Amino acid sequence: xxxxxxxxxxxxxxxxxxxxxxxxxxxxxxxxxxxxxxxxxxxxxxxxxxxxxxxxxxxxxxxxxxxxxxxxxxxxxxxxxxxxxxxxxxxxxxxxxxxxxxxxxxxxxxxxxxxxxxxxxxxxxxxxxxxxxxxxxxxxxxxxxxxxxxxxxxxxxxxxxxxxxxxxxxxxxxxxxxxxxxxxxxxxxxxxxxxxxxxxxxxxxxxxxxxxxxxxxxxxxxxxxxxxxxxxxxxxxxxxxxxxxxxxxxxxxxxxxxxxxxxxxxxxxxxxxxxxxxxxxxxxxxxxxxxxxxxxxxxxxxxxxxxxxxxxxxxxxxxxxxxxxxxxxxxxxxxxxxxxxxxxxxxxxxxxxxxxxxxxxxxxxxx
DNA sequence: CATGCGTGGAT
DNA sequence: TATCCAAGCAT
Numbered sequence: 001x002x003x004x005x006x007x008x009x010x011x012x013x014x015x016x017x018x019x020x021x022x023x024x025x026x027x028x029x030x031x032x033x034x035x036x037x038x039x040x041x042x043x044x045x046x047x048x049x050x051x052x053x054x055x056x057x058x059x060x061x062x063x064x065x066x067x068x069x070x071x072x073x074x075x076x077x078x079x080x081x082x083x084x085x086x087x088x089x090x091x092x093x094x095x096x097x098x099x100x101x102x103x104x105x106x107x108x109x110x111x112x113x114x115x116x117x118x119x120x121x122x123x124x125x126x127x128x129x130x131x132x133x134x135x136x137x138x139x140x141x142x143x144x145x146x147x148x149x150x151x152x153x154x155x156x157x158x159x160x161x162x163x164x165x166x167x168x169x170x171x172x173x174x175x176x177x178x179x180x181x182x183x184x185x186x187x188x189x190x191x192x193x194x195x196x197x198x199x200x201x202x203x204x205x206x207x208x209x210x211x212x213x214x215x216x217x218x219x220x221x222x223x224x225x226x227x228x229x230x231x232x233x234x235x236x237x238x239x240x241x242x243x244x245x246x247x248x249x250x251x252x253x254x255x256x257x258x259x260x261x262x263x264x265x266x267x268x269x270x271x272x273x274x275x276x277x278x279x280x281x282x283x284x285x286x287x288x289x290x291x292x293x294x295x296x297x298x299x300x301x302x303x304x305x306x307x308x309x310x311x312x313x314x315x316x317x318x319x320x321x322x323x324x325x326x327x328x329x330x331x332x333x334x335x336x337x338x339x340x341x342x343x344x345x346x347x348x349x350x351x352x353x354x355x356x357x358x359x360x361x362x363x364x365x366x367x
Numbered sequence: 368c369a370t371g372c373g374t375g376g377a378t
Numbered sequence: 379t380a381t382c383c384a385a386g387c388a389t
Binding site for chain 2 (some may be wrong): 061097271272312
Binding site (some may be wrong): 053057062063065105153156158 | 384
C-alpha cells in the first residue's frame, strides 16, 4: 500500500491503543524492564540498565542476553563503574555473546558518558546517537523507554509487525521509510516507551517470523495480511546471497609443565577484533587460510585433532585444529601462556573455545 | 548504501 | 542437516 508520509493511516492510532492495552496485561517481565503497573506508580527504569540491555539485545535473543546482563550489572552497577573497568575485563565478560565491536563501543560509550556527560546519559534520541554503539534503533529505544521521548522505535520486530499490519509488498530493506512513517504515526505522546516495548513483545511472542499466533493477536482486526490469510508471506524480503565456505587452522600449544595454552590478541579491527585466540592462519570472509602443520607459528610435534565448523554471518568456517605439547617456546612472540585456572576468564570467542576444547580433550572428554 | 560483523536456538 | 534469524551499528 502507498503511505502518505507524515500523515496518519486510519488504522494506526487504534492499533496503538489496542497494543498498549494488551501490554498492560501481557508484558514480559524482564530484568531491565519496569512493569506497566510500576510505571503507573511512577517508577522509571535506570537509563544505564536500559542502555546496557539494548546494546546486548542488538541482533541477540533475550534468552542469550539474560545471564550476561546479570553478570555485567552485578559487577559494574553503574556507568561510572563500567567506565573505570579495564578494557580486557569488559571484553572477557562479553566473550561468547558475539559481535565484539559492541563490547568495545560499550566501553567507549561508558567512558564518554562518565567523562563528558557527568555520568548521565543524554535524554534524547538525537543526543544518544552521537555516542559509540548507539544508532537509530538504540538511541530511539533508550530515549523512549528511559526518558519518555515520543520517538519512533523501529527494530526487526516492528518491521515485521508493521509489514503485516499493512501487507507491505515492497521488500525490506527498501520498505523501511514507509514502515518508519507508520510507526511514527502510531507512537503515542503518552507512554511511548511502553508502546515500543509492546510492539517488540508482540513481535517476539505472537507476530513471530514463522507461524504467527494470529488467533490471540490483539491487533488482528486491523491486520491487512491476516485479513487475506497471507501473514506468512510478510515481511517480503530480498533474497540473500549464499555464504561461502572458508578454511583455516588453529594451533593449540600446551605447555608440558602446567597445561597452559599459548594465546595471543587479535587486532582491534575486523573479525573477533580485540579478542584472544590460539594462533590461527589468515582465514577471513575473503579467502582461505593455510590448513596444514607447515603453517604453525613455531616448530613442534603438531598433531591434527579434528575440524571445528563455525557459521559466521557471511561465511562458514572449517577450522583445522592442531595440537602439540611443548616444553618451552613462544616467549619471543606476542602472546601469553594461559594456565588452566585462567583460561575460563580469557576473552575467548566461542569459536576459539571450541578449538581449544577439541585440541585438549582426551577420549572424547575434556582434559 | 551494501557489506562486515557471532552465536545459539528453532524448525 | 540446512536454513533462518534475534531489540543493529559502523563504515
